[in-house]
Amino acid sequence: YVCDNLTSYEQPYPLIHALDREDGQLSNPSPEHFLPLLYVMGAWDRKEVVSIPIDGIESGSLSMLSVQVG
Known part of the structure; x- marks a missing residue:
């Protein structure tokens, strides 16, 4: 979920609610x-x-998971 939505342009940004998901809580x-x-x-x-x-x-x-910008 995180990798799939990392560069999302959706509003609200999907990762804001990642911890609310069942897999995020685990x-x-x-x-x-x-x-x-x-x-x-x-x-x-x-x-x-x-x-x-x-x-x-x-x-x-x-x-x-490591994220590199630039």
Whole structure:
């Protein structure tokens, strides 16, 4: 869901409500690891390239997503 909606132009921005979704509650039981992504995407001017250099699961349980702007 996050990767699919990262560069969305929809209003309201879909990731604002990502933690309200069932899978969002399972993956982020508290928001402190997710909220910095909203700051980064809020600063994005939609002209720079957005890429995801890291997206995967380590050791069968640790999920990590890194977003690069520019």
